[in-house]
Amino acid sequence: DHIIVCGFGYTGWSAAKELLAKGAEPDRIAVIDRGEERVRAALELGLIAFRGDATQEAMLQHAMIQRARAVIIATGRDDANALVLLTARHLNPTVEILVSAVEEENVKLFRQGGASAIISPSTFGGYLLAAAVGHPHFTEYVQDLLTAGGRVNLIERPVEPEEIGRTASALKPDILLRLYRRGSVIHFWDLQEGEKMETGDILLVLKSTPDATASDRAA
């Protein structure tokens, strides 16, 4: 039940730091990188770290991929990413594999190669730059939304048993933003109309962070 991070450049490092901030135990994150300095940086965060090549089966087996919960691939090169992806998928047909694509055009190839999700940081960076033009608060808000820090969190979670049959207002003050149900999507404007939650629903919720709410109420 651990997470393997292949490649500990800026993206892998940022992912690991954020996993820790979200509550992951450091010894449940295993880093594989060819660079001595990067391995040292991982060890300094308290993570498990292996120096070596994640494209080699032996290395992924060493990191116990058979029992891993997820593999994050962010080597910084799409050729290496592809080889790690195919190796990881070969060794564990069901593990969740998330790939950071350098080039947008490789997203479809990584999907074809068995990735569970693919993120292109450059593409998202472009989205953020475009959205930030004339909007001085935008990036700060998105950073708060996506990370454990700040005052709000965007959370994906299954519906809880006590929420079944209730509407979005049951979550107040948290806001139900979207609901995924049997392959279809229910949007916030329909949720406001009183759509009831059902067994198996997946919720996207905007939550206040507990400390923030507490200090806010105390103020």
Added chain:
Amino acid sequence: DHIIVCGFGYTGWSAAKELLAKGAEPDRIAVIDRGEERVRAALELGLIAFRGDATQEAMLQHAMIQRARAVIIATGRDDANALVLLTARHLNPTVEILVSAVEEENVKLFRQGGASAIISPSTFGGYLLAAAVGHPHFTEYVQDLLTAGGRVNLIERPVEPEEIGRTASALKPDILLRLYRRGSVIHFWDLQEGEKMETGDILLVLKSTPDATASDRAA
């Protein structure tokens, strides 16, 4: 009143595509890149494009930086980004400058160099990878939120005159997520309590996209 994009790699390209998707006129976007192929790609999108070095004053003047609304800097190298930033700020002390930082540690230096906002795509990529572990819908939702496509948009805008004195419920079905007022932040849970909007407020709003809402109502 145009936008200059310095560097037309994946990030600059993605930013320009998204600006177009948000409604920018192609001839209000000027690209500067040293690469012939990238300049051709920009021209194919209908953009203005100059082949050359954005670190040179003459090139930024050629792109009429004195009259630009914003400059996006995404050369793919932080040393070049720094030089473009200082040159652009020297030529136009008030233009909005947005920088894509390769390395997180240079964010503070770009701020010091006069950037209006700095985005580190690698760092954001890491946030997204960490958030996506175990959450299959997360990245899809964030992409919808940040881009003109999809069913919802995250919008930053000034309060409108007719909204002054009214509460968040005046925006329904859109959701008022956050409000910036004279340097302070008002969160959604306080907005739900009936906080009234005031002159000068900046709103962060979750909007349904017009077409999506229309087709949804028709369904």
